[in-house]
Amino acid sequence: MALSKAQQAVPLLSVSKLTKLFGSxxxxxxxxxxIAPGEIHALLGENGAGKSTLVKMLFGVLQPSEGQIxxxxxxxxxxxxxxxxxxGVGMVFQHFxxxxxxxxxxxxxxxxxxxxPLAKIADEAASLSKAYGLPLDPNAHVADLSVGERQxxxxxxxxxxxxxxxxxxxxxxxxxxxxxxxxxxxxxxxxAEGRSVLYISHRLEEVRRICDRATVLRHGKVTAPxxxxxxxxxxxxxxxxxxxxxxxxxxxSSAW
Ligand SMILES: Nc1ncnc2c1ncn2[C@@H]1O[C@H](COP(=O)(O)OP(=O)(O)OP(=O)(O)O)[C@@H](O)[C@H]1O
Ligand SMILES: [Mg+2]
Numbered sequence: 520m521a522l523s524k525a526q527q528a529v530p531l532l533s534v535s536k537l538t539k540l541f542g543s544x545x546x547x548x549x550x551x552x553x554i555a556p557g558e559i560h561a562l563l564g565e566n567g568a569g570k571s572t573l574v575k576m577l578f579g580v581l582q583p584s585e586g587q588i589x590x591x592x593x594x595x596x597x598x599x600x601x602x603x604x605x606x607g608v609g610m611v612f613q614h615f616x617x618x619x620x621x622x623x624x625x626x627x628x629x630x631x632x633x634x635x636p637l638a639k640i641a642d643e644a645a646s647l648s649k650a651y652g653l654p655l656d657p658n659a660h661v662a663d664l665s666v667g668e669r670q671x672x673x674x675x676x677x678x679x680x681x682x683x684x685x686x687x688x689x690x691x692x693x694x695x696x697x698x699x700x701x702x703x704x705x706x707x708x709x710x711a712e713g714r715s716v717l718y719i720s721h722r723l724e725e726v727r728r729i730c731d732r733a734t735v736l737r738h739g740k741v742t743a744p745x746x747x748x749x750x751x752x753x754x755x756x757x758x759x760x761x762x763x764x765x766x767x768x769x770x771x772s773s774a775w
Contacts, residue, residue, distance in 0.1 A: 529592045531556045531684055531715045532577070532608075537586035539572050546572040548739035549586070554684065559706055559716040560745070561726040564736035570719045571613055573736070574686045577717075578610040579603040591683075604630070609677025613688035613719075615669050619662040623655060627676045640679075647678050651705045667698040674705065685709060686717040691725060703729050 530553040539547040547569040554560045564570050575581040577588065579597035588595055590606050597603050603610070617626050624641040631640065641657035648655040653671040661669060670690060677685055687706075691699040706716050706729060720726050726733055732745045 529556075530554060530589075531591060532717075533589045534573075534577070535587045535589070537573065537576060537588065538584045539569075539576060539581060540584040545739050547576070547583075547736075550736070550739075550741055552734055552741065553745070554715050554717055555732075556683070556715055557710055557713045558731040559710055559718055559729055561730035561733035562717060562719045562736065563721070563723065563726060563733055565721070568736040569739040570736055571688055572739075574610065574688055574717065574719065577603070577686060578608060600630075604680045604682070607681075607683035609680060609682035609685045611670065611673040611677060611685070611687045611690055613692075615673055617661045617669055617672060620660070622658050622660055623664075623672050624657040626661060626672060627657075627679065630676055631679065643679055644675050647675050651675075651678060651708060652701060653705060666693040667695065670694070670702075674702075682714065684715045684717060686719075688719045689721065690718070691720065691722065699725070 532552075532554040534550055534552040537547055537550040537552075538545060550569075550573060552573075562570050562573070572581065576583050577597065579599045579602050582598065588597060590608075595606060597606065597608075600610070618629075621629075624637055624644055627644055628635070628637055628640050644655065644657045647653070648657075648671065651674070653674055655668060655671045655675060659668075661672070664672075670693060674685075674687075690702060694702060706718070709716055710731075718726070718730055727748065730748060732747050734745045735742045
């Protein structure tokens with residue numbers, strides 16, 4: 520999935536003045552955001568900043584009160600997760616939605632066309648899990664799996680639909696450091712394939728290490744235009760950030 524220059528020039532996803540009101544409270548308040556093709560873009564912010572609310576709107580779980588979402592340059596209305604998946608958006612939620620009594624493959628089947636045979640889903644899940652370094656037995660029961668394994672189900676489920684954008688909501692909060700490192704390798708592979716990742720985290724060091732750009736939310740608003748990582752997504756890099764192409768460490772610390 521190599522990207523041409525023209526493809527790279529158009530944001531994969533752009534969001535303009537996106538707002539979500541719960542009663543009179545604005546969980547997201549006029550958010551502008553662009554995600555380029557083939558980048559790992561971090562969404563940072565403290566508890567309650569509006570991160571999950573924003574991505575739920577991008578995945579059709581919540582409807583915006585105001586504002587516009589565009590995908591590949593076209594305005595879109597995403598009224599359900601099914602529509603988001605069709606568009607090319609996959610999501611790994613902060614709180615998983617898996618049925619413990621069912622197998623991995625049965626859980627994955629629930630989000631797919633019911634006409635697809637379970638054996639085919641199990642085969643595809645097994646080959647994706649192998650290809651992306653996400654070890655998973657499609658016939659295991661979810662009740663017997665660790666949190667890290669459960670997360671892999673969600674990732675494989677998202678990958679089965681060949682997404683252009685994968686959103687992960689605080690994926691490392693439930694992982695051991697080793698599991699987190701393995702997840703980062705998967706994310707680098709997705710990026711190398713030209714897919715985009717929107718990566719939510721509280722952990723600035725982790726974001727510095729793996730992400731190309733970061734957007735910081737506070738009280739439902741973007742604090743400053745997206746900050747660019749100085750050394751694009753280098754594992755182990757702890758070398759700071761640039762905002763808008765210019766060094767601005769002062770702005771960085773004031774934003775976070
Ligand atoms: N369905 C809802 N009804 C009312 N208020 C809500 C609802 N969902 C979220 N909120 C509020 O909106 C704000 C943003 O919540 P959100 O879950 O988006 O934050 P977050 O940045 O994901 O936080 P965390 O890091 O804790 O996951 C919070 O104050 C939260 O209480
Ligand atoms: Mg959240």
